[in-house]
Amino acid sequence: MELHNPVLSGFNPDPSIVRVGSDYFLATSSFEYLPGIPIYRSQDLRSWQLIGNVATRPGQLDVAGVATGLGAWAPTLRFHDGRFWLVITVVGQGCVVFTAADPAGPWSDPVQFQEVQGIDPDLTWDEDGTCYLTFSGLMVASGEISGGYQHMGIQQVRVDPYTGEVLEQPRSLWFGTGLMFPEAPHLYRIGAYWYLMIAEGGTERGHCVSIARSSSPMGPFEGCPRNPVLSARSTNRPIQNTGHGDLVQTPQGEWVMICLGMRTRSGTRAFSPMGRETFATNLAWEDGWPVVDPVILSDPAPQWTERDDFDGAALAPSWLGIRRFPHEVSSLTARPGWLTLEGEGTTMADLRPVFVGQRQRHEHVLITTRADVFEGVGGLALRIDEHQFVDVVAGAGVISARVHLHELAITEQVPFDGDIVTLFIRTTEPGSSGMASYGPDKVIVGYLEGEREVELFRFDGRYLCAETGESFVGRAFGLVANEGTVAFDYLSYEGVDGSR
Numbered sequence: 455m456e457l458h459n460p461v462l463s464g465f466n467p468d469p470s471i472v473r474v475g476s477d478y479f480l481a482t483s484s485f486e487y488l489p490g491i492p493i494y495r496s497q498d499l500r501s502w503q504l505i506g507n508v509a510t511r512p513g514q515l516d517v518a519g520v521a522t523g524l525g526a527w528a529p530t531l532r533f534h535d536g537r538f539w540l541v542i543t544v545v546g547q548g549c550v551v552f553t554a555a556d557p558a559g560p561w562s563d564p565v566q567f568q569e570v571q572g573i574d575p576d577l578t579w580d581e582d583g584t585c586y587l588t589f590s591g592l593m594v595a596s597g598e599i600s601g602g603y604q605h606m607g608i609q610q611v612r613v614d615p616y617t618g619e620v621l622e623q624p625r626s627l628w629f630g631t632g633l634m635f636p637e638a639p640h641l642y643r644i645g646a647y648w649y650l651m652i653a654e655g656g657t658e659r660g661h662c663v664s665i666a667r668s669s670s671p672m673g674p675f676e677g678c679p680r681n682p683v684l685s686a687r688s689t690n691r692p693i694q695n696t697g698h699g700d701l702v703q704t705p706q707g708e709w710v711m712i713c714l715g716m717r718t719r720s721g722t723r724a725f726s727p728m729g730r731e732t733f734a735t736n737l738a739w740e741d742g743w744p745v746v747d748p749v750i751l752s753d754p755a756p757q758w759t760e761r762d763d764f765d766g767a768a769l770a771p772s773w774l775g776i777r778r779f780p781h782e783v784s785s786l787t788a789r790p791g792w793l794t795l796e797g798e799g800t801t802m803a804d805l806r807p808v809f810v811g812q813r814q815r816h817e818h819v820l821i822t823t824r825a826d827v828f829e830g831v832g833g834l835a836l837r838i839d840e841h842q843f844v845d846v847v848a849g850a851g852v853i854s855a856r857v858h859l860h861e862l863a864i865t866e867q868v869p870f871d872g873d874i875v876t877l878f879i880r881t882t883e884p885g886s887s888g889m890a891s892y893g894p895d896k897v898i899v900g901y902l903e904g905e906r907e908v909e910l911f912r913f914d915g916r917y918l919c920a921e922t923g924e925s926f927v928g929r930a931f932g933l934v935a936n937e938g939t940v941a942f943d944y945l946s947y948e949g950v951d952g953s954r
């Protein structure tokens with residue numbers, strides 16, 4: 455089948471896919487961002503549309519105080535009994551399931567599987583309607599990932615998915631081939647066998663997909679002699695970290711695996727500004743086992759441009775807040791045609807900044823906004839998290855650009871006595887030569903004087919990447935208000951991917 459990679463650009467890790475009729479639906483992790491757990495739709499596996507999010511209201515995802523990188527981890531999306539089911543671990547909240555008649559929403563409130571201790575849950579039903587919850591037995595002590603974890607392999611319990619009742623004690627199904635972190639289990643009935651597909655090796659460069667089969671959904675499972683069936687480890691493929699797969703069959707009977715991967719940049723393929731994205735690859739079956747093609751990076755798409763003039767009644771579902779919803783920190787009605795943010799004395803270095811943004815989806819971008827800072831201080835930001843970000847804000851008599859890297863912060867300021875300002879953040883090819891200076895990109899921050907870009911500073915983008923951030927997400931850009939009232943006339947996004 456002709457595929458296009460990345461399938462979903464920008465941080466969209468841990469993808470899960472289901473086909474209903476001629477429509478494919480896909481869900482990914484969202485961590486501390488809200489709205490949470492995006493749902494995408496496609497009819498050809500090549501072009502995808504974000505149709506909504508599972509968590510769109512308070513009480514669905516408890517991420518208000520969650521540490522960076524925790525929160526909504528690894529959904530499984532399925533269709534059964536005329537409804538969509540999404541089961542997920544919210545670190546610190548537990549293993550929960552949502553249901554919906556329409557995948558665009560609204561989704562239900564969460565039903566919790568109280569006794570399930572683990573991550574990456576999967577739901578499967580057998581012919582007589584028994585529901586199996588299969589998960590990675592990663593015992594996360596009190597919702598914190600502080601090294602305090604123990605691994606019990608891939609485990610399973612039968613459950614009532616309508617009530618969250620767990621009907622038995624967990625049984626161990628498989629530990630994989632012995633690599634670290636057996637996780638991301640998905641259980642499928644295909645032909646005469648039940649297949650248990652997992653990720654192992656850790657979500658970094660050693661990531662793999664392995665598979666086993668049994669005549670019963672409860673095992674015992676026999677591993678594929680060709681495991682791992684997918685991995686980019688120790689290769690120079692431009693897509694690394696491939697793993698965390700899910701399978702889908704097309705209406706024509708072809709099989710496709712979607713998985714996470716990273717578009718690594720630099721001389722040693724060391725840096726991924728967008729973090730873990732969603733990719734796809736074809737597979738065929740031989741002797742009852744899958745033979746999976748390597749994940750291939752497609753030729754870059756033409757330049758993408760979009761602009762939000764904030765003229766609508768609500769923000770598009772692609773807009774994100776950090777640990778709270780965009781509508782909690784912004785208004786489209788306070789000043790029609792402008793998006794108004796009310797600062798709270800916080801900045802991007804805080805856990806809950808007044809920030810409304812989106813995933814960076816291309817390797818090279820130009821992000822521009824026009825802001826009225828007469829009554830406040832605010833502007834643009836590009837972040838991995840509250841420890842690693844850049845921002846350029848105006849107000850209170852200055853334009854101030856800052857790169858913040860943990861304990862290190864560099865600020866450039868120029869006087870500014872206006873009210874209306876146009877700010878930009880641009881990322882470009884790293885340029886220069888030689889491996890040492892060949893990072894993923896250069897990040898340039900500044901403001902416009904008329905059409906002229908006035909650069910306040912530029913720095914090596916390797917410091918804003920998933921690897922240097924030890925981050926489960928990739929870059930997000932957006933609008934921020936630190937103090938007072940800041941109104942934004944538009945946000946413009948131009949993006950293009952680099953050549954390989």
Ligand code: 6LW
Pocket residue numbers: 467468483527528573574637638653656657658698926
């Ligand atoms: C996800 C798990 C993982 O639940 O990271 O490293 C978690 N592996 O599969 C968050 O992406």
